[in-house]
Amino acid sequence: MQTMKPSILIVPLAVFLTAIASAHHSYRVIYDFSKTETIEASVVRLELVNPHAFLHVEVTDANGETQQWVIEGPGKLALARRGWTDDMFEAGEALTIVGNPSTTADNAIWLEKIVRADGTEVIDPLISDALAIEEDRRLRIQRARE
Numbered sequence: 001m002q003t004m005k006p007s008i009l010i011v012p013l014a015v016f017l018t019a020i021a022s023a024h025h026s027y028r029v030i031y032d033f034s035k036t037e038t039i040e041a042s043v044v045r046l047e048l049v050n051p052h053a054f055l056h057v058e059v060t061d062a063n064g065e066t067q068q069w070v071i072e073g074p075g076k077l078a079l080a081r082r083g084w085t086d087d088m089f090e091a092g093e094a095l096t097i098v099g100n101p102s103t104t105a106d107n108a109i110w111l112e113k114i115v116r117a118d119g120t121e122v123i124d125p126l127i128s129d130a131l132a133i134e135e136d137r138r139l140r141i142q143r144a145r146e
Contacts, residue, residue, distance in 0.1 A: 029103075030102055030103060030104050030105075030110075031072075031099075031100040031101065031102055031103065031109070031110040032100055032101055032102075032103050033100045033110070035100060035101055036098060036099070036100060036112065037098070037099060037100070037101045037109055038096060038097070038098045039057075039059050039069060039096070039097050039109070040059065040060075040094070040095075040096055041057035041058060041059045041069060041094075041095050041096075041097055042057060042058050042092050042093065042094055042095070043055070043056075043057055043089040043090060043091055043092060043093045043095060044056040044057055044058055044068070044091065045091065046086065046088065046089050048076045048079060048080070048084060048085070048086050049075065049076055050075035050076050050077060051075045052072050052073065052074065052075055053072070053073045053074065053075055053076055053079055053084075054070055054071070054072055054073075055070070055071040055073070055089070055097075055111070055114075056068065056069070056070055056071075057069045057070075057071060057095065057097065059107070067107055068107060069107040069108065069109070070105075070107065070108045070109075071097055071099060071108075071109055071110075071111050071114075072108065072109070072110055072111065073110065073111035073124055074111075074124065084122075093116070093117070094116075094117050095114050095115065095116060095117075096114070096115040097109070097111070097113075097114050097115075098112045098113040098114075098115075099111050099112045099113075100112065110124075111124045112124050
């Protein structure tokens with residue numbers, strides 16, 4: 001009787017783990033990246049956690065009623081590398097938040113940019129990386145033309 005080689009089990013296991021990792025990053029189907037929404041809000045709390053961080057805010061609607069919103073973004077590791085800290089926002093701090101609206105829930109958006117009252121911008125790391133890459137590309141083209 002032949003025994004199964006351990007290497008035969010590795011391929012199905014790798015496929016299974018890849019499927020799990022892919023399913024985890026399904027936020028791309030939860031948010032409509034073809035649309036952008038801007039809200040004026042005040043900070044309730046920041047959950048700087050992995051795999052995704054959550055900024056809980058309050059938004060006052062046109063009728064003067066307060067609504068709870070959730071701004072989802074990259075996880076703690078990605079944000080911490082770009083200077084985010086657990087206490088970077090104070091409760092009640094006024095923010096303008098730009099992001100992509102949820103397709104599955106009301107009052108939820110994926111972070112693109114946060115603008116503080118003093119005009120300081122905090123940008124989603126994926127967007128800031130893309131902007132940095134584009135700026136580098138422009139500089140290389142400019143230098144090549146000189």
